[in-house]
Amino acid sequence: MLQSIDFSNHQNRFLSMEDVSDQYLEMIEQKTKQDPFYPTYHIAPHHGLLNDPNGLSYYKMSHHIFYQWFPLGPVHGLKHWYHLSTKDFVHFEDHGVALYPDRDYDSHGCFSGSGFLEGKDLQLFYTGNKIGEDGQIIQSQVYASMDENLNITKHAPIINDPAPEFTHNFRDPVVFKRGKIYHMLVGGETINQQGALALYSGSSIKELNYKGIIKTEIENPGYMWECPNYYEKDGEGVLIFSPQGDLNKDKYNFNNVFSVVYAVSAILDTEQLRYDGREFIELDKGFDFYAPQTYEDVQGRRILIGWLGNSKSNYPTDSNMWAHMLTIPREITISGKRLIQNPIKELENLRIRNEKLSQEHTLFSRAFEIEVMVEESFKISFENDNEDSVTFSSNGEEYCLDRSNMTHLYADRFGTERYAIRLKKEKHIIRIFVDSSSIEIFCDEGQTIFTSRMFIDNISTVYSEGVRGELFYLQSITHTEE
Numbered sequence: 057m058l059q060s061i062d063f064s065n066h067q068n069r070f071l072s073m074e075d076v077s078d079q080y081l082e083m084i085e086q087k088t089k090q091d092p093f094y095p096t097y098h099i100a101p102h103h104g105l106l107n108d109p110n111g112l113s114y115y116k117m118s119h120h121i122f123y124q125w126f127p128l129g130p131v132h133g134l135k136h137w138y139h140l141s142t143k144d145f146v147h148f149e150d151h152g153v154a155l156y157p158d159r160d161y162d163s164h165g166c167f168s169g170s171g172f173l174e175g176k177d178l179q180l181f182y183t184g185n186k187i188g189e190d191g192q193i194i195q196s197q198v199y200a201s202m203d204e205n206l207n208i209t210k211h212a213p214i215i216n217d218p219a220p221e222f223t224h225n226f227r228d229p230v231v232f233k234r235g236k237i238y239h240m241l242v243g244g245e246t247i248n249q250q251g252a253l254a255l256y257s258g259s260s261i262k263e264l265n266y267k268g269i270i271k272t273e274i275e276n277p278g279y280m281w282e283c284p285n286y287y288e289k290d291g292e293g294v295l296i297f298s299p300q301g302d303l304n305k306d307k308y309n310f311n312n313v314f315s316v317v318y319a320v321s322a323i324l325d326t327e328q329l330r331y332d333g334r335e336f337i338e339l340d341k342g343f344d345f346y347a348p349q350t351y352e353d354v355q356g357r358r359i360l361i362g363w364l365g366n367s368k369s370n371y372p373t374d375s376n377m378w379a380h381m382l383t384i385p386r387e388i389t390i391s392g393k394r395l396i397q398n399p400i401k402e403l404e405n406l407r408i409r410n411e412k413l414s415q416e417h418t419l420f421s422r423a424f425e426i427e428v429m430v431e432e433s434f435k436i437s438f439e440n441d442n443e444d445s446v447t448f449s450s451n452g453e454e455y456c457l458d459r460s461n462m463t464h465l466y467a468d469r470f471g472t473e474r475y476a477i478r479l480k481k482e483k484h485i486i487r488i489f490v491d492s493s494s495i496e497i498f499c500d501e502g503q504t505i506f507t508s509r510m511f512i513d514n515i516s517t518v519y520s521e522g523v524r525g526e527l528f529y530l531q532s533i534t535h536t537e538e
Contacts, residue, residue, distance in 0.1 A: 061129055069126070069133030070164060072157075076128060084129070084377035091376040093493035093511060096423035096532045097406055098364070099123070099140065099148075100381040105130050108283060108347040109361045109382055110137055111154075113171035114354055115178045116204060118143050121361065122154055122180075123382060124168060130379035132367065135165035137182070139206075140535075145385060145402040150535045154208055161186055161196045161213050168283060169198075170349065172231040177201040179261065181240070183227035184213060197229045197242060199261060206538075211262070219254040219266050221246050226254070228283045231261070239326055240264055243281040243297060251281035251299045255329060270324070273334040276304050282314075283347040286324065287358065289390060293323035295333055298347055308454070308475050309338050313366040313467075314346055320393045335393060341476040342457060342497070342507035343467075344369070350388060359400060360386045364494055364507060369467035372511045373493070383507055384489055384496060396502035399487060406530040413527045417518040421529050426488040426518070428525030432481065437519040438490060438512060446510045448488070448497055454478055455499060457506045464511035476504050485525070490515075 061068050061076075073081065084103040088094060100106060104127040111122040118141040126133040137155035142148045155166040162184030169182030180200040188194050196213035203209075218226035219242070226244035233239065240256040246269070256264035278301025285296040296318040303310040319333025339348065340362070348362035365371070365380035373379060386397040403425075411417070413428060426436070432452035439445040444463040449456050459465070460472035479500040489496045490510075497506040518527070 063129055063131045063133070069131055071128055072134055073127055081127070087376045088378040091373055091378065092513075093373050094378070095381050095491045095494060097530050098381040098384065098491050098494060099533075101125055101127075101138070101378055103377050104128055105132060105379040106138075106363075106382070107132070107365065107367070107380060108168040108363050109349050110168050110182065111171035111178075111180050112349045112351040112359070112361060113173055113178055114351060115171075115173055115202075117354070118149075119145070119353065119359070119385075120171070120178065121382070122171075125153070129377055130371070130374040135167055135185075137166050144405065145400065146405050146533055148533055148535050150537045151206060152538065154202075155180075155182065155200065155210075157185075159184070159210060161194075162198060163187075164193075167195075168228045168347065170228075170230040170285070171351065172233075174233070177203050179231070180208070181229040181231055183229065193224045195224060195226050197227075197240070214262055214264055215240075215242070215256065218244065219269075221269055222252075222254060223247055225280055230284050230286055232286060232288070234326070237326075238264065241270070241284045241286055243284045245280040249279045251277045251279060251301065253281060253284055253297070255326065257326060267326070268329045271328075271330045273332070274336050276302070278303055283349070285349050287350060287352070288323050289358070291323065292320055292390060293331065293333075294390065294395065295319050295321070295324070295331060296339065296348060296350070308341075308477050311471060311474060312340075312343060312345070313368045313470055316340060316346060316348060316362070318395055320390055320395065337394065339395070340505045340507050341455075341474050342495075342505070343459065343470070343474060344494075344509045345383070345507040348383075357400070358388050360388045360397065362507070364496075364509070369470065371466055371509065372464040381494060391503075394503055397505050398498060398502040399489065406533070407528040408531045409529045411527050413518070413520060413523070413525050415520055417520070417527060419516055419518065422490065422492045422515055423530045423532070424490055425528045425530055426490075426525065427528070428486060428520070428523040429483055430486055431483060431522035434522030435520065436488070436523060438495070438510065438515055439517045439519060440512050440514045441516055442513075444512050446495065446512060448495075448506070450478055452478065452481060455504065455506070457497070457508060459508065459510060462511050463513040466509075466511065474506060474508075476506070479503050491530075
């Protein structure tokens, strides 16, 4: 029986599930599920690597969540789309693989894309990857559709080549519609090595014409823009994207491996090819957050889910044949020129027991939420009996997330502390979600967020100063196979 695959040989990253035995897949799934760092209430892969959320949509009375998946190991390889749905974010239907890399145009991976609801079907758009005979990557923007029975049909690529001003780094389509005209934004790298968005428009999804590059006022835009997400609300246009490259970083901004930024401005001018957002704000201050997507549900809520990980770090879970998870779902609203993120209401249904948080609080589970009123100066530390820890604190002027004392310190070349300016100096409530090996912190009434992995063996205690509130233990989400 095949026990391991040498992924340092990059050709092996294009092996498919048909190239390995059922015993191999069962073996790596067992290793994954037995890992003490595997999450309880976050979406994570059965085995292998999860990355970008894709195709997020509300369709047929359910929330549909797709994500990038390489099933054979904890590396970036032959990408599939995996599909889950839920009505309440507690009970999930597991629909298995939605998109396989089984056509010539996506033979080397079904990469990221988005969902668009129109008519009876859910429209899905993604980037198909193919490696040509000369070793060059060929990327196509592909249209697929999912019917009421959740059957997916791939249609021919609607864009076969990068736009004229772009390199082969050209991907991650997102579609919106005004009146009778469809618009598609695609992220990429220009031939001048600058990040940018291309716009396509047309009266039919299958017939989109290239309009040009979207002009913005952003300075030092990096060399590549990935995973664009755009929506309009009450006459404003919200643009979220993931720029790669050296941004104008300081103590408080753009210190992640790759950061995510957003702007709130007037709606995108599709005639003048202009987006007037001038202030691009970092969406998350933690170590591990990338490629978020948003969608609107039946209640009119805008829900965001991101990738809780990054592509440049090796994680302690790699040895157990899995990597990464998705963030908890967050409702986002607009306040002035800022986005506000808060955990969705449904997550309160995961609560199974609550306790008043004591200064030295003993834990009986690694899956919990803390909701506390914080003073001007405070400290919250998550520790084990050996005093390994991750600490979140504030001196009244700034926040600090410190992972330098974890049991398993990973990717320390990217730093061990993250800072953010404290926007609400007075007392206010913060919420912290911990799930085995992840932490998500919501401060400043949802204006400042830290998302990170944390690896502490046998976490046992929460120490706190300058806070008062409650700790809620959270149950596991459930999965029912289709």
